[in-house]
Amino acid sequence: MSQVSLSREEAIIGQLKARFPEAIEETKIDRARRVTIHFEKDHVQEIAMFMRDELGFDHVKGVAGVDLPTQKKIEVLYFAGSYSNAEVQDFIVILKAKLPRDNPIIASVVSVWESAHFHERETFEMFGVKFEGHPDLRKLLTLDNWEGPPPMLKDIKFPEMGQR
Amino acid sequence: MTTEPPSPGISISKTAEPSTLDVSVGPQHPGSGHCRILIRVDGDYIVSADPDIGYVHRGCEKIAEYRNYVSNIPHLERPNIADAIHLNWGYVLPIEELQGVVVPPRGKYISTIAAEMNRIMSHLYGLAIMQGVFSGHTTIFMWAFGDRDLFIELAEMLTGARLTYSFLVPGGPRRDLPFGFEDRLSRLLDYFEKRLVEYDRIFFSNPSVIARAKGIGVLKREDAKKLGVVGPVLRASGVKYDVRKVEPYGAYADLEFDIPTFEEGDSYSRYLIRFEEMKQSVRIIRQALEKIPKGPIARKAPLVAPEGEATGRVESSRGEITYLVMGDNSDKPSRVKIMNGSFRNLIALPFLVRNVHVADMPIIYGSLDYWPVEADR
Amino acid sequence: MSQDTLQDFAGVWIGKMSELVQTIIGSGPIKYIVNWSRMYALWPVHITTACCSAEFGAMMGPRLDPERFGMQAVAGGLRQCDLLIVEGTVTKKMAKRLKIVYEQMPKPRYVIAMGDCACSGGLFHDSYSIVNDVHKLFPIDVYVPGCPPRPEALLSAIVKLREKIRRQEVFA
Numbered sequence A: 001m002s003q004v005s006l007s008r009e010e011a012i013i014g015q016l017k018a019r020f021p022e023a024i025e026e027t028k029i030d031r032a033r034r035v036t037i038h039f040e041k042d043h044v045q046e047i048a049m050f051m052r053d054e055l056g057f058d059h060v061k062g063v064a065g066v067d068l069p070t071q072k073k074i075e076v077l078y079f080a081g082s083y084s085n086a087e088v089q090d091f092i093v094i095l096k097a098k099l100p101r102d103n104p105i106i107a108s109v110v111s112v113w114e115s116a117h118f119h120e121r122e123t124f125e126m127f128g129v130k131f132e133g134h135p136d137l138r139k140l141l142t143l144d145n146w147e148g149p150p151p152m153l154k155d156i157k158f159p160e161m162g163q164r
Numbered sequence B: 001m002t003t004e005p006p007s008p009g010i011s012i013s014k015t016a017e018p019s020t021l022d023v024s025v026g027p028q029h030p031g032s033g034h035c036r037i038l039i040r041v042d043g044d045y046i047v048s049a050d051p052d053i054g055y056v057h058r059g060c061e062k063i064a065e066y067r068n069y070v071s072n073i074p075h076l077e078r079p080n081i082a083d084a085i086h087l088n089w090g091y092v093l094p095i096e097e098l099q100g101v102v103v104p105p106r107g108k109y110i111s112t113i114a115a116e117m118n119r120i121m122s123h124l125y126g127l128a129i130m131q132g133v134f135s136g137h138t139t140i141f142m143w144a145f146g147d148r149d150l151f152i153e154l155a156e157m158l159t160g161a162r163l164t165y166s167f168l169v170p171g172g173p174r175r176d177l178p179f180g181f182e183d184r185l186s187r188l189l190d191y192f193e194k195r196l197v198e199y200d201r202i203f204f205s206n207p208s209v210i211a212r213a214k215g216i217g218v219l220k221r222e223d224a225k226k227l228g229v230v231g232p233v234l235r236a237s238g239v240k241y242d243v244r245k246v247e248p249y250g251a252y253a254d255l256e257f258d259i260p261t262f263e264e265g266d267s268y269s270r271y272l273i274r275f276e277e278m279k280q281s282v283r284i285i286r287q288a289l290e291k292i293p294k295g296p297i298a299r300k301a302p303l304v305a306p307e308g309e310a311t312g313r314v315e316s317s318r319g320e321i322t323y324l325v326m327g328d329n330s331d332k333p334s335r336v337k338i339m340n341g342s343f344r345n346l347i348a349l350p351f352l353v354r355n356v357h358v359a360d361m362p363i364i365y366g367s368l369d370y371w372p373v374e375a376d377r
Numbered sequence C: 001m002s003q004d005t006l007q008d009f010a011g012v013w014i015g016k017m018s019e020l021v022q023t024i025i026g027s028g029p030i031k032y033i034v035n036w037s038r039m040y041a042l043w044p045v046h047i048t049t050a051c052c053s054a055e056f057g058a059m060m061g062p063r064l065d066p067e068r069f070g071m072q073a074v075a076g077g078l079r080q081c082d083l084l085i086v087e088g089t090v091t092k093k094m095a096k097r098l099k100i101v102y103e104q105m106p107k108p109r110y111v112i113a114m115g116d117c118a119c120s121g122g123l124f125h126d127s128y129s130i131v132n133d134v135h136k137l138f139p140i141d142v143y144v145p146g147c148p149p150r151p152e153a154l155l156s157a158i159v160k161l162r163e164k165i166r167r168q169e170v171f172a
């Protein structure tokens, strides 16, 4: 794998870094066609806009949350992909932002990527992440009067169901 | 969302305009279960729709965190039982990437054959129920289900189960092709190709089907890109995007096949695209049976995955499935995230049913081939 | 005779009449005729709770053809149905609706629990949104284990249920 040229991946990272020198915290090329970018959470909409308009990443494949209880953080992941730009069609760019665990708030990207609508709702429900500016942030999957904590957090256990 | 979704719950007294009415479709309705769509109608037209899903939400992602890698396979393929092998494969790919295991070529070919058989079965299921029954066509239901059973028999011969195969584990498939399998499969494909012509005559060229589905629920190319729909729904809108081509996995890089696309983006072209894909699947299986190399089928893979994360994706019958698997040096994943076709296509439903007749909603719903269990996980 | 006593009189008589009818129907050949006709009119509700529905579809297909046992493929409304097949996992969200569906069905009604999930929780027994004890929602006549059960197993459950109906009392 190491022989494969990673110039396209580096080009994307280079463009993002040139545009947002302070917002991009860390970048990583996982392998060919996979790029991970850690960014500062306040810049999510600008970065999304740049990705869509300049780089051609016109949709998100999903929005995921990852709970990191040891660091007291919740990470939000955006899996951006492209249909229109043939150059980067095979890429998945993973944008990651870390939010504080006790008050996870981030701006919604629905105004940029409409495809994030249901994914953000799901992440809100499963991790309690509030997406500010989301047009319709309601519970989606769990019981309609689910009152418990967001179920996907690591320290939430359901002992009555026999979980360890 | 471009429309204003109605408030949750049925609130007939609180409708926005005096002429509108909120109707709850599901979870028990003649078409299908496990999904409720709250629609607001004005006369015979749908003003807006609000899908209320989650009736089959079983917490797969949470369960995956406290079972180990291999025992996760059975429950992660349950979300789409008609398409089990793709869900299985999508989960196994990132684990193999984390562990650095490379599947031997014969294993890749066997997985490809099984996956394409599964694609045919899944499309036949969709043709029978989602497209046949929903447009009131019972003959195609009987025909497609009868032929699907023939494929199921062969899948049972290969994997040992009718629908829930758990066939791929990290390292490769569980079994080699059984004795006499190739012969039976190629005879079945001969039969199936003849049947496809008859399907065309009875269903796809049927004037009543064309009258019901043509021009209904048009998803334009720009909208399809913007909404991020996947799979047949995307390709019926004219976007040529298929994971088998853009990021070949398995044996797809060695095989020749086309990606059918249509420009119209209406329900009828979404019906047709699955029909064309079945033809391509037949072509792929034929080639794979011819080219399959000799050798080992699987490598030994460790039960533990190192720290790190990997994203793998496959093209299932309902579109691209992306799995994120995070390992933490133990035998259990620390996070599994599933992004599948049904959940991503769900957004097209409220978009498409606006300003259509209530009677057209089943057609549009069926043409999306939405599988509620997959979307809910 | 005053109005009240007339009503009492009629009430007693109507009660007696219905008892009489019940005894006539509940005994002898009429009972068998009633049960026989019920046996051949098992219409399932079309509510699919989870993935077992794929095998339910296969059972409804041309291979096994349950219509020879009088099962109609898709009945229109709940009021025409007398068989509820719980096709797999019942989530907490679905359990509420399932109970409503069951209560809306006319009597006599029968329930088949299909799949490990509906029998005892099955593969997802430790999930946070699952109802493991479906039998607490309503009584279940036949259990069909398997994940998913083969369509033949479901058909044999229906044959078993018919056997049960054949022997039952008319007014249970």
Ligand code: SF4
Pocket: B078, B081, C050, C051, C052, C087, C088, C089, C114, C115, C116, C117, C118, C122, C123, C146, C147, C148, C149
């Ligand atoms: S028993 Fe198996 S197939 Fe049936 S609903 Fe449960 S998990 Fe799905």
